[in-house]
Amino acid sequence: MDIGFIGLGIMGGPMARNLVEGGHALFVHDAAQLPVAIIEAGATACVSGREVAERGEIVITMVPDTPDVEAALFGPEGVAEGLSPGQLVIDMSSISPTATQRFAARIGALGCDYLDAPVSGGPPKAEDGTLTIMVGGAEDALARARPLLELMGATITLIGTRNGDGQVAKVANQIIVGLTVEAVAEALVFTAKAGADPAKVRAALLGGAAASRVLENQGGRMIARDFAPGFRAELQQKDLNVALSAARELGVVLPATAAAEQIYNAVRARGAEKDDHISVLKVLEDLAGG
Protein backbone atom coordinates (compact mmCIF):
# COMPACT_ATOMS: atom_id res chain seq x y z
CA MET A 1 0.00 0.00 0.00
CA ASP A 2 1.15 3.60 -0.56
CA ILE A 3 1.73 5.14 2.86
CA GLY A 4 2.59 8.71 3.77
CA PHE A 5 4.75 9.22 6.89
CA ILE A 6 5.62 12.55 8.49
CA GLY A 7 8.16 12.80 11.32
CA LEU A 8 11.21 10.54 11.12
CA GLY A 9 12.93 11.15 14.44
CA ILE A 10 14.08 8.70 17.07
CA MET A 11 10.62 7.05 17.11
CA GLY A 12 9.21 7.79 13.65
CA GLY A 13 12.38 6.65 11.88
CA PRO A 14 12.31 3.02 13.02
CA MET A 15 8.49 2.88 12.82
CA ALA A 16 8.63 3.95 9.16
CA ARG A 17 11.39 1.44 8.47
CA ASN A 18 9.19 -1.37 9.79
CA LEU A 19 6.50 -0.31 7.28
CA VAL A 20 9.02 -0.38 4.41
CA GLU A 21 10.22 -3.80 5.54
CA GLY A 22 6.59 -4.90 5.67
CA GLY A 23 6.42 -4.31 1.89
CA HIS A 24 4.75 -0.90 1.74
CA ALA A 25 5.72 2.03 -0.49
CA LEU A 26 6.53 4.94 1.83
CA PHE A 27 6.32 8.66 0.98
CA VAL A 28 8.05 10.56 3.74
CA HIS A 29 8.64 14.09 4.97
CA ASP A 30 10.28 15.62 8.02
CA ALA A 31 10.14 19.35 8.70
CA ALA A 32 13.49 19.34 10.51
CA GLN A 33 15.78 16.94 8.68
CA LEU A 34 16.39 15.17 5.39
CA PRO A 35 15.33 11.61 6.26
CA VAL A 36 18.42 9.95 4.79
CA ALA A 37 18.23 6.60 6.58
CA ILE A 38 14.66 5.84 5.58
CA ILE A 39 15.30 6.89 1.96
CA GLU A 40 18.26 4.51 1.85
CA ALA A 41 15.86 1.87 3.14
CA GLY A 42 13.67 2.47 0.07
CA ALA A 43 11.25 5.30 0.97
CA THR A 44 10.54 8.26 -1.33
CA ALA A 45 11.23 11.79 -0.04
CA CYS A 46 8.48 14.39 -0.41
CA VAL A 47 8.92 18.17 -0.21
CA SER A 48 5.84 18.79 1.93
CA GLY A 49 3.02 17.27 3.93
CA ARG A 50 0.80 18.16 1.01
CA GLU A 51 2.84 15.92 -1.32
CA VAL A 52 2.83 13.14 1.30
CA ALA A 53 -0.97 13.30 1.40
CA GLU A 54 -1.23 13.35 -2.39
CA ARG A 55 0.86 10.19 -2.72
CA GLY A 56 -0.04 8.16 0.39
CA GLU A 57 -3.46 6.52 0.73
CA ILE A 58 -2.99 6.51 4.51
CA VAL A 59 -1.01 9.34 6.14
CA ILE A 60 0.79 8.78 9.45
CA THR A 61 2.16 11.60 11.62
CA MET A 62 4.77 11.04 14.36
CA VAL A 63 5.99 14.43 15.57
CA PRO A 64 6.93 15.83 19.00
CA ASP A 65 4.04 18.00 20.23
CA THR A 66 0.53 19.33 19.62
CA PRO A 67 1.66 22.40 17.61
CA ASP A 68 3.81 20.15 15.40
CA VAL A 69 0.78 18.00 14.53
CA GLU A 70 -1.24 21.12 13.86
CA ALA A 71 1.48 22.49 11.56
CA ALA A 72 1.92 19.15 9.75
CA LEU A 73 -1.81 18.78 9.13
CA PHE A 74 -3.10 22.32 8.71
CA GLY A 75 -0.05 24.54 8.11
CA PRO A 76 0.94 25.90 4.68
CA GLU A 77 1.67 23.03 2.29
CA GLY A 78 0.34 20.74 4.98
CA VAL A 79 -1.43 17.39 4.78
CA ALA A 80 -4.93 18.92 4.63
CA GLU A 81 -4.07 20.63 1.34
CA GLY A 82 -3.24 17.30 -0.29
CA LEU A 83 -5.99 15.05 1.09
CA SER A 84 -8.86 13.69 -1.01
CA PRO A 85 -12.07 12.25 0.45
CA GLY A 86 -11.73 8.67 1.65
CA GLN A 87 -8.15 8.90 2.90
CA LEU A 88 -7.17 8.05 6.50
CA VAL A 89 -4.95 10.13 8.79
CA ILE A 90 -3.34 8.35 11.75
CA ASP A 91 -1.64 10.58 14.31
CA MET A 92 0.75 8.46 16.39
CA SER A 93 2.32 11.46 18.19
CA SER A 94 1.63 11.99 21.91
CA ILE A 95 -0.41 15.18 22.04
CA SER A 96 -3.40 16.88 23.65
CA PRO A 97 -6.60 14.78 23.67
CA THR A 98 -8.77 17.87 23.41
CA ALA A 99 -6.79 19.31 20.47
CA THR A 100 -7.01 15.85 18.89
CA GLN A 101 -10.80 16.08 18.88
CA ARG A 102 -10.57 19.39 17.03
CA PHE A 103 -8.03 18.04 14.51
CA ALA A 104 -10.19 14.95 13.88
CA ALA A 105 -13.24 17.14 13.22
CA ARG A 106 -11.32 19.23 10.68
CA ILE A 107 -10.01 16.11 8.89
CA GLY A 108 -13.52 14.65 8.99
CA ALA A 109 -14.85 17.80 7.29
CA LEU A 110 -12.55 16.94 4.35
CA GLY A 111 -14.27 13.56 4.00
CA CYS A 112 -11.38 11.64 5.57
CA ASP A 113 -11.08 9.41 8.60
CA TYR A 114 -8.87 10.10 11.60
CA LEU A 115 -7.35 7.87 14.25
CA ASP A 116 -5.28 8.93 17.22
CA ALA A 117 -2.85 6.12 17.94
CA PRO A 118 -0.11 7.23 20.35
CA VAL A 119 2.46 4.67 21.40
CA SER A 120 4.47 3.70 24.43
CA GLY A 121 7.62 1.63 24.69
CA GLY A 122 10.36 3.98 23.51
CA PRO A 123 13.02 3.58 20.81
CA PRO A 124 13.88 -0.10 21.50
CA LYS A 125 10.28 -1.21 20.94
CA ALA A 126 9.96 1.13 17.96
CA GLU A 127 12.96 -0.68 16.44
CA ASP A 128 11.51 -4.12 17.22
CA GLY A 129 7.99 -3.25 16.06
CA THR A 130 6.69 -4.14 19.51
CA LEU A 131 5.21 -0.83 20.66
CA THR A 132 2.02 -0.58 22.70
CA ILE A 133 -0.49 1.38 20.59
CA MET A 134 -3.53 3.07 22.16
CA VAL A 135 -6.21 3.92 19.61
CA GLY A 136 -9.13 6.33 19.61
CA GLY A 137 -11.51 6.39 16.65
CA ALA A 138 -14.01 4.46 14.56
CA GLU A 139 -13.75 0.68 14.40
CA ASP A 140 -13.76 0.55 10.59
CA ALA A 141 -10.92 3.07 10.46
CA LEU A 142 -8.98 0.89 12.89
CA ALA A 143 -9.71 -2.20 10.77
CA ARG A 144 -8.18 -0.38 7.80
CA ALA A 145 -5.16 0.76 9.84
CA ARG A 146 -4.56 -2.50 11.69
CA PRO A 147 -2.23 -4.22 9.17
CA LEU A 148 0.07 -1.18 9.37
CA LEU A 149 -0.17 -0.85 13.15
CA GLU A 150 0.70 -4.53 13.49
CA LEU A 151 4.01 -3.87 11.73
CA MET A 152 4.86 -1.27 14.40
CA GLY A 153 3.24 -2.58 17.58
CA ALA A 154 2.80 -5.77 19.56
CA THR A 155 -0.32 -4.62 21.42
CA ILE A 156 -3.04 -2.57 19.73
CA THR A 157 -5.91 -1.52 22.01
CA LEU A 158 -8.99 0.37 20.89
CA ILE A 159 -9.46 2.52 24.01
CA GLY A 160 -12.65 4.05 22.66
CA THR A 161 -14.43 4.85 19.41
CA ARG A 162 -14.25 8.59 20.06
CA ASN A 163 -11.22 10.48 18.69
CA GLY A 164 -8.97 11.55 21.53
CA ASP A 165 -9.52 8.39 23.59
CA GLY A 166 -6.14 7.00 22.54
CA GLN A 167 -4.48 10.25 23.60
CA VAL A 168 -6.32 10.16 26.94
CA ALA A 169 -4.80 6.73 27.59
CA LYS A 170 -1.36 8.03 26.66
CA VAL A 171 -1.75 11.02 28.99
CA ALA A 172 -2.80 8.64 31.78
CA ASN A 173 0.27 6.54 31.01
CA GLN A 174 2.58 9.55 31.20
CA ILE A 175 1.04 10.82 34.45
CA ILE A 176 1.72 7.43 36.00
CA VAL A 177 5.18 6.93 34.52
CA GLY A 178 6.26 10.53 35.24
CA LEU A 179 5.07 10.41 38.84
CA THR A 180 6.48 6.93 39.44
CA VAL A 181 9.90 8.05 38.18
CA GLU A 182 9.67 11.03 40.54
CA ALA A 183 8.56 8.73 43.39
CA VAL A 184 11.47 6.35 42.85
CA ALA A 185 13.91 9.28 42.62
CA GLU A 186 12.60 10.82 45.85
CA ALA A 187 12.76 7.44 47.60
CA LEU A 188 16.30 6.67 46.46
CA VAL A 189 17.67 10.13 47.31
CA PHE A 190 16.01 9.87 50.72
CA THR A 191 17.59 6.44 51.17
CA ALA A 192 21.08 7.60 50.28
CA LYS A 193 20.88 10.72 52.45
CA ALA A 194 19.58 8.63 55.34
CA GLY A 195 22.74 6.51 55.03
CA ALA A 196 21.23 3.26 53.72
CA ASP A 197 22.14 1.47 50.49
CA PRO A 198 19.82 2.43 47.59
CA ALA A 199 20.63 -0.76 45.65
CA LYS A 200 19.64 -2.92 48.61
CA VAL A 201 16.49 -0.94 49.27
CA ARG A 202 15.43 -1.13 45.62
CA ALA A 203 16.02 -4.89 45.57
CA ALA A 204 13.95 -5.35 48.74
CA LEU A 205 11.13 -3.13 47.45
CA LEU A 206 10.88 -4.96 44.11
CA GLY A 207 9.32 -7.87 45.99
CA GLY A 208 6.44 -5.90 47.48
CA ALA A 209 3.71 -3.30 47.07
CA ALA A 210 6.13 -0.73 45.62
CA ALA A 211 7.04 -2.99 42.70
CA SER A 212 6.72 -1.42 39.25
CA ARG A 213 8.26 -1.46 35.80
CA VAL A 214 9.71 1.95 36.68
CA LEU A 215 11.37 0.76 39.91
CA GLU A 216 12.82 -2.14 37.94
CA ASN A 217 14.02 -0.26 34.84
CA GLN A 218 14.48 3.42 35.65
CA GLY A 219 15.28 2.61 39.31
CA GLY A 220 18.04 0.28 38.14
CA ARG A 221 19.44 2.97 35.85
CA MET A 222 19.33 5.56 38.64
CA ILE A 223 21.49 3.27 40.77
CA ALA A 224 23.83 2.57 37.84
CA ARG A 225 23.88 6.37 37.21
CA ASP A 226 23.11 5.76 33.54
CA PHE A 227 21.50 9.00 32.42
CA ALA A 228 21.65 8.33 28.66
CA PRO A 229 18.23 8.46 26.98
CA GLY A 230 16.03 6.38 26.92
CA PHE A 231 13.23 8.83 27.17
CA ARG A 232 14.45 12.40 27.11
CA ALA A 233 13.60 14.66 30.05
CA GLU A 234 12.31 17.36 27.67
CA LEU A 235 9.77 14.90 26.22
CA GLN A 236 8.63 13.77 29.66
CA GLN A 237 8.10 17.42 30.59
CA LYS A 238 6.21 17.97 27.32
CA ASP A 239 3.96 15.00 28.12
CA LEU A 240 3.33 16.22 31.68
CA ASN A 241 2.43 19.60 30.21
CA VAL A 242 0.02 17.93 27.79
CA ALA A 243 -1.61 16.44 30.89
CA LEU A 244 -1.67 19.72 32.82
CA SER A 245 -2.94 21.74 29.88
CA ALA A 246 -5.72 19.24 29.08
CA ALA A 247 -6.52 19.13 32.83
CA ARG A 248 -6.94 22.92 32.75
CA GLU A 249 -9.39 22.66 29.84
CA LEU A 250 -11.28 19.83 31.56
CA GLY A 251 -11.30 21.26 35.10
CA VAL A 252 -9.29 18.38 36.56
CA VAL A 253 -6.87 18.98 39.47
CA LEU A 254 -3.54 17.08 39.29
CA PRO A 255 -1.52 18.27 42.30
CA ALA A 256 1.26 15.66 42.29
CA THR A 257 1.63 15.76 38.50
CA ALA A 258 2.05 19.53 38.78
CA ALA A 259 4.73 19.13 41.47
CA ALA A 260 6.59 16.55 39.39
CA GLU A 261 6.43 18.73 36.27
CA GLN A 262 8.15 21.60 38.08
CA ILE A 263 11.27 19.50 38.67
CA TYR A 264 11.86 19.43 34.92
CA ASN A 265 12.40 23.20 34.97
CA ALA A 266 15.39 22.46 37.19
CA VAL A 267 16.49 19.68 34.83
CA ARG A 268 16.51 22.29 32.04
CA ALA A 269 18.27 24.83 34.24
CA ARG A 270 21.18 22.39 34.55
CA GLY A 271 21.16 21.73 30.80
CA ALA A 272 20.14 18.08 31.21
CA GLU A 273 16.92 18.15 29.17
CA LYS A 274 18.40 15.85 26.47
CA ASP A 275 19.34 13.30 29.14
CA ASP A 276 16.97 10.60 30.28
CA HIS A 277 14.02 11.67 32.43
CA ILE A 278 15.65 9.91 35.40
CA SER A 279 17.75 13.11 35.58
CA VAL A 280 15.19 14.35 38.12
CA LEU A 281 17.36 12.28 40.50
CA LYS A 282 20.26 14.71 40.05
CA VAL A 283 18.03 17.70 40.80
CA LEU A 284 16.84 16.11 44.04
CA GLU A 285 20.42 15.21 44.95
CA ASP A 286 21.52 18.81 44.38
CA LEU A 287 18.63 20.11 46.48
CA ALA A 288 19.78 17.75 49.26
CA GLY A 289 23.29 19.20 49.12
CA GLY A 290 24.76 16.91 46.44
Added chain:
Amino acid sequence: MDIGFIGLGIMGGPMARNLVEGGHALFVHDAAQLPVAIIEAGATACVSGREVAERGEIVITMVPDTPDVEAALFGPEGVAEGLSPGQLVIDMSSISPTATQRFAARIGALGCDYLDAPVSGGPPKAEDGTLTIMVGGAEDALARARPLLELMGATITLIGTRNGDGQVAKVANQIIVGLTVEAVAEALVFTAKAGADPAKVRAALLGGAAASRVLENQGGRMIARDFAPGFRAELQQKDLNVALSAARELGVVLPATAAAEQIYNAVRARGAEKDDHISVLKVLEDLAGG
Protein backbone atom coordinates in the same frame (compact mmCIF):
# COMPACT_ATOMS: atom_id res chain seq x y z
CA MET B 1 10.83 -19.27 73.62
CA ASP B 2 9.22 -16.66 75.89
CA ILE B 3 8.32 -13.69 73.69
CA GLY B 4 6.93 -10.30 74.69
CA PHE B 5 4.62 -8.60 72.19
CA ILE B 6 3.24 -5.07 72.45
CA GLY B 7 0.58 -3.78 70.08
CA LEU B 8 -2.12 -6.20 68.98
CA GLY B 9 -4.02 -4.25 66.38
CA ILE B 10 -4.94 -5.15 62.82
CA MET B 11 -1.31 -6.07 62.07
CA GLY B 12 0.13 -7.01 65.49
CA GLY B 13 -2.80 -9.32 66.32
CA PRO B 14 -2.26 -11.81 63.48
CA MET B 15 1.54 -11.52 63.72
CA ALA B 16 1.39 -12.47 67.43
CA ARG B 17 -0.97 -15.33 66.65
CA ASN B 18 1.53 -16.75 64.16
CA LEU B 19 4.15 -16.76 66.94
CA VAL B 20 1.78 -18.60 69.31
CA GLU B 21 1.00 -21.12 66.59
CA GLY B 22 4.75 -21.50 66.04
CA GLY B 23 4.99 -22.88 69.58
CA HIS B 24 6.18 -19.82 71.49
CA ALA B 25 4.90 -18.57 74.85
CA LEU B 26 3.63 -15.03 74.31
CA PHE B 27 3.37 -12.27 76.93
CA VAL B 28 1.28 -9.50 75.47
CA HIS B 29 0.19 -5.94 76.17
CA ASP B 30 -1.75 -3.33 74.26
CA ALA B 31 -2.15 0.21 75.56
CA ALA B 32 -5.53 0.68 73.88
CA GLN B 33 -7.39 -2.61 74.17
CA LEU B 34 -7.64 -5.87 76.10
CA PRO B 35 -6.17 -8.31 73.58
CA VAL B 36 -8.93 -10.90 73.89
CA ALA B 37 -8.37 -12.82 70.66
CA ILE B 38 -4.69 -13.48 71.26
CA ILE B 39 -5.33 -14.50 74.89
CA GLU B 40 -7.92 -16.98 73.68
CA ALA B 41 -5.24 -18.25 71.31
CA GLY B 42 -3.01 -18.99 74.32
CA ALA B 43 -1.05 -15.81 75.07
CA THR B 44 -0.67 -14.36 78.56
CA ALA B 45 -1.88 -10.81 79.22
CA CYS B 46 0.50 -8.40 80.97
CA VAL B 47 -0.46 -5.13 82.68
CA SER B 48 2.44 -3.09 81.25
CA GLY B 49 5.36 -2.98 78.87
CA ARG B 50 7.55 -3.42 81.91
CA GLU B 51 5.91 -6.78 82.71
CA VAL B 52 6.20 -7.82 79.05
CA ALA B 53 9.95 -7.12 79.18
CA GLU B 54 10.33 -8.96 82.48
CA ARG B 55 8.71 -12.10 81.08
CA GLY B 56 9.76 -12.15 77.41
CA GLU B 57 13.35 -12.88 76.40
CA ILE B 58 12.75 -11.05 73.13
CA VAL B 59 10.34 -8.10 73.08
CA ILE B 60 8.51 -7.13 69.88
CA THR B 61 6.68 -3.82 69.40
CA MET B 62 4.08 -3.27 66.66
CA VAL B 63 2.36 0.06 67.30
CA PRO B 64 1.10 2.87 65.02
CA ASP B 65 3.61 5.71 65.15
CA THR B 66 6.93 7.03 66.48
CA PRO B 67 5.49 8.48 69.74
CA ASP B 68 3.75 5.13 70.42
CA VAL B 69 7.06 3.27 70.19
CA GLU B 70 8.67 5.88 72.43
CA ALA B 71 5.88 5.50 74.98
CA ALA B 72 5.97 1.69 74.85
CA LEU B 73 9.74 1.55 75.32
CA PHE B 74 10.54 4.56 77.52
CA GLY B 75 7.24 5.73 79.06
CA PRO B 76 6.22 5.02 82.66
CA GLU B 77 5.97 1.26 83.25
CA GLY B 78 7.50 0.85 79.80
CA VAL B 79 9.71 -1.86 78.36
CA ALA B 80 12.98 -0.16 79.38
CA GLU B 81 12.02 -0.48 83.05
CA GLY B 82 11.71 -4.25 82.73
CA LEU B 83 14.69 -5.10 80.49
CA SER B 84 17.78 -6.93 81.72
CA PRO B 85 21.09 -6.97 79.83
CA GLY B 86 21.19 -9.48 76.97
CA GLN B 87 17.58 -9.12 75.88
CA LEU B 88 16.59 -8.16 72.34
CA VAL B 89 14.02 -5.54 71.35
CA ILE B 90 12.54 -5.77 67.83
CA ASP B 91 10.47 -2.82 66.69
CA MET B 92 8.31 -3.90 63.76
CA SER B 93 6.29 -0.66 63.66
CA SER B 94 6.75 1.78 60.75
CA ILE B 95 8.33 4.85 62.32
CA SER B 96 11.00 7.51 61.91
CA PRO B 97 14.44 6.16 60.93
CA THR B 98 16.18 8.97 62.80
CA ALA B 99 14.15 8.43 66.00
CA THR B 100 14.89 4.72 65.61
CA GLN B 101 18.61 5.43 65.87
CA ARG B 102 18.01 7.27 69.13
CA PHE B 103 15.78 4.50 70.53
CA ALA B 104 18.36 1.86 69.58
CA ALA B 105 21.11 3.80 71.36
CA ARG B 106 19.03 4.04 74.54
CA ILE B 107 18.22 0.30 74.45
CA GLY B 108 21.90 -0.42 73.75
CA ALA B 109 22.84 1.57 76.85
CA LEU B 110 20.80 -0.94 78.88
CA GLY B 111 22.98 -3.78 77.55
CA CYS B 112 20.30 -5.01 75.12
CA ASP B 113 20.20 -5.42 71.36
CA TYR B 114 17.80 -3.60 69.03
CA LEU B 115 16.49 -4.37 65.57
CA ASP B 116 14.19 -2.25 63.48
CA ALA B 117 12.14 -4.62 61.36
CA PRO B 118 9.18 -2.83 59.75
CA VAL B 119 6.94 -4.82 57.45
CA SER B 120 4.96 -4.41 54.30
CA GLY B 121 2.12 -6.45 52.89
CA GLY B 122 -0.86 -5.43 55.01
CA PRO B 123 -3.33 -7.49 57.04
CA PRO B 124 -3.74 -10.39 54.55
CA LYS B 125 -0.01 -11.13 54.60
CA ALA B 126 0.12 -10.61 58.38
CA GLU B 127 -2.55 -13.32 58.65
CA ASP B 128 -0.69 -15.66 56.31
CA GLY B 129 2.72 -15.03 57.86
CA THR B 130 4.00 -13.87 54.48
CA LEU B 131 4.98 -10.27 55.22
CA THR B 132 8.02 -8.58 53.69
CA ILE B 133 10.34 -7.64 56.59
CA MET B 134 13.06 -4.98 56.19
CA VAL B 135 15.69 -5.19 58.92
CA GLY B 136 18.26 -2.74 60.26
CA GLY B 137 20.72 -3.86 62.94
CA ALA B 138 23.53 -6.22 63.83
CA GLU B 139 23.78 -9.55 62.04
CA ASP B 140 23.97 -11.60 65.26
CA ALA B 141 20.83 -9.91 66.56
CA LEU B 142 19.09 -10.79 63.29
CA ALA B 143 20.31 -14.40 63.57
CA ARG B 144 18.67 -14.55 66.98
CA ALA B 145 15.45 -12.98 65.70
CA ARG B 146 15.23 -14.87 62.44
CA PRO B 147 13.25 -17.94 63.65
CA LEU B 148 10.57 -15.55 64.94
CA LEU B 149 10.60 -13.33 61.86
CA GLU B 150 10.22 -16.42 59.67
CA LEU B 151 6.92 -17.20 61.41
CA MET B 152 5.64 -13.76 60.40
CA GLY B 153 7.29 -13.05 57.05
CA ALA B 154 8.08 -14.69 53.73
CA THR B 155 10.96 -12.35 52.84
CA ILE B 156 13.43 -11.09 55.42
CA THR B 157 16.05 -8.66 54.10
CA LEU B 158 18.88 -7.18 56.12
CA ILE B 159 18.94 -3.71 54.56
CA GLY B 160 21.94 -2.66 56.61
CA THR B 161 23.72 -3.38 59.87
CA ARG B 162 22.99 0.11 61.18
CA ASN B 163 19.82 0.62 63.20
CA GLY B 164 17.31 2.65 61.24
CA ASP B 165 18.21 1.09 57.88
CA GLY B 166 15.10 -1.09 57.96
CA GLN B 167 12.98 2.00 58.63
CA VAL B 168 14.69 3.85 55.77
CA ALA B 169 13.63 1.06 53.42
CA LYS B 170 10.07 1.23 54.75
CA VAL B 171 9.97 4.99 54.26
CA ALA B 172 11.23 4.53 50.69
CA ASN B 173 8.50 1.92 50.20
CA GLN B 174 5.80 4.28 51.46
CA ILE B 175 7.04 7.21 49.36
CA ILE B 176 6.77 5.01 46.28
CA VAL B 177 3.45 3.36 47.19
CA GLY B 178 1.87 6.64 48.33
CA LEU B 179 2.93 8.52 45.21
CA THR B 180 1.99 5.67 42.89
CA VAL B 181 -1.50 5.52 44.41
CA GLU B 182 -1.78 9.29 43.88
CA ALA B 183 -0.47 8.90 40.31
CA VAL B 184 -3.01 6.21 39.46
CA ALA B 185 -5.82 8.25 41.05
CA GLU B 186 -4.84 11.39 39.09
CA ALA B 187 -4.60 9.36 35.87
CA LEU B 188 -7.97 7.65 36.34
CA VAL B 189 -9.82 10.84 37.30
CA PHE B 190 -8.27 12.57 34.28
CA THR B 191 -9.38 9.66 32.10
CA ALA B 192 -12.97 9.72 33.34
CA LYS B 193 -13.29 13.51 33.04
CA ALA B 194 -11.81 13.35 29.53
CA GLY B 195 -14.63 10.97 28.63
CA ALA B 196 -12.66 7.75 28.18
CA ASP B 197 -13.19 4.45 30.03
CA PRO B 198 -10.90 4.13 33.09
CA ALA B 199 -11.21 0.32 33.11
CA LYS B 200 -10.05 0.10 29.50
CA VAL B 201 -7.23 2.56 30.06
CA ARG B 202 -6.03 0.70 33.16
CA ALA B 203 -6.09 -2.62 31.27
CA ALA B 204 -4.09 -1.12 28.38
CA LEU B 205 -1.55 0.49 30.72
CA LEU B 206 -0.94 -2.72 32.69
CA GLY B 207 0.92 -4.04 29.64
CA GLY B 208 3.46 -1.20 29.48
CA ALA B 209 5.84 1.16 31.23
CA ALA B 210 3.14 2.30 33.69
CA ALA B 211 2.65 -1.23 35.05
CA SER B 212 2.87 -1.58 38.81
CA ARG B 213 1.50 -3.56 41.71
CA VAL B 214 -0.45 -0.40 42.64
CA LEU B 215 -2.04 -0.02 39.17
CA GLU B 216 -3.02 -3.68 39.37
CA ASN B 217 -4.34 -3.81 42.95
CA GLN B 218 -5.33 -0.31 44.07
CA GLY B 219 -6.15 0.71 40.49
CA GLY B 220 -8.53 -2.23 40.23
CA ARG B 221 -10.19 -1.28 43.51
CA MET B 222 -10.54 2.35 42.40
CA ILE B 223 -12.44 1.19 39.32
CA ALA B 224 -14.55 -1.20 41.42
CA ARG B 225 -15.07 1.71 43.87
CA ASP B 226 -14.11 -0.58 46.76
CA PHE B 227 -12.91 1.84 49.44
CA ALA B 228 -12.83 -0.65 52.34
CA PRO B 229 -9.39 -0.93 53.98
CA GLY B 230 -6.92 -2.46 53.05
CA PHE B 231 -4.51 0.16 54.20
CA ARG B 232 -6.20 3.02 55.99
CA ALA B 233 -5.78 6.54 54.63
CA GLU B 234 -4.75 7.81 58.09
CA LEU B 235 -1.87 5.32 58.20
CA GLN B 236 -0.71 6.26 54.70
CA GLN B 237 -0.72 9.91 55.77
CA LYS B 238 1.20 8.98 58.92
CA ASP B 239 3.81 7.17 56.82
CA LEU B 240 4.12 10.09 54.39
CA ASN B 241 4.61 12.35 57.39
CA VAL B 242 7.32 10.04 58.73
CA ALA B 243 9.02 10.55 55.35
CA LEU B 244 8.55 14.34 55.36
CA SER B 245 9.64 14.72 58.95
CA ALA B 246 12.77 12.59 58.47
CA ALA B 247 13.44 14.49 55.23
CA ARG B 248 13.33 17.73 57.21
CA GLU B 249 15.91 16.37 59.68
CA LEU B 250 18.11 15.10 56.85
CA GLY B 251 17.79 18.11 54.52
CA VAL B 252 16.15 16.12 51.73
CA VAL B 253 13.55 17.76 49.44
CA LEU B 254 10.53 15.61 48.50
CA PRO B 255 8.24 17.85 46.45
CA ALA B 256 5.86 15.27 45.02
CA THR B 257 5.63 13.38 48.34
CA ALA B 258 4.68 16.68 49.98
CA ALA B 259 1.98 17.33 47.36
CA ALA B 260 0.56 13.82 47.79
CA GLU B 261 0.54 14.13 51.58
CA GLN B 262 -1.62 17.26 51.42
CA ILE B 263 -4.45 15.35 49.73
CA TYR B 264 -4.88 13.31 52.90
CA ASN B 265 -5.92 16.47 54.74
CA ALA B 266 -8.87 16.56 52.34
CA VAL B 267 -9.49 12.83 52.93
CA ARG B 268 -9.76 13.65 56.65
CA ALA B 269 -11.94 16.70 55.97
CA ARG B 270 -14.49 14.39 54.38
CA GLY B 271 -14.24 11.92 57.27
CA ALA B 272 -12.76 9.16 55.11
CA GLU B 273 -9.52 8.61 57.02
CA LYS B 274 -10.56 5.10 58.13
CA ASP B 275 -11.24 4.13 54.52
CA ASP B 276 -8.56 2.74 52.26
CA HIS B 277 -5.88 5.16 51.05
CA ILE B 278 -7.36 4.92 47.54
CA SER B 279 -9.87 7.45 48.93
CA VAL B 280 -7.60 10.13 47.44
CA LEU B 281 -9.55 9.28 44.28
CA LYS B 282 -12.73 10.73 45.80
CA VAL B 283 -10.97 13.95 46.72
CA LEU B 284 -9.69 14.39 43.17
CA GLU B 285 -13.16 13.60 41.80
CA ASP B 286 -14.71 16.23 44.06
CA LEU B 287 -12.11 18.79 43.01
CA ALA B 288 -13.04 18.05 39.39
CA GLY B 289 -16.71 18.72 40.11
CA GLY B 290 -17.75 15.23 41.24
